[in-house]
Amino acid sequence: MSASTARDRALAARETVITRYRDDGETLKALAAEYRVSDAWLKKQLTRWGVPVRGVREARIHRAQQRKPQ
Template sequence: MTPHRTHRQRALADRERLITRYRDHGETLKALAAEYRVSDAWLKKRLTDWGVPVRGVREARLLHVRQRAVR
């Protein structure tokens, strides 16, 4: 099994956790992709397939500003 396939399988197995971290905890797609060692594009496609609205640049920036204000 190739390393890419192993990383992807791990991400797929953690589907609910990934969704929760992205949608509910506001973690970035880029950070999650890096942690799971998959590409941003691959993870974005999975989230879309799973029915999770992917944040645009503007939404991501607003979320980041709000999170920094809470700290």
């Protein structure tokens, strides 16, 4: 899959990507790997879409909260 095809696929799945990142807590790195785009490109897209990107500290806290048994 070419880079532009992978990017087109990620752009077409915009709402899904946003929901999975913001609401479901998936990592930027995992989503980028799934859509076969770079972390930097996906981060730029999330920013363009108005989604606050988690910093390293926030990501660690978020992951720890996701792991806690409910």
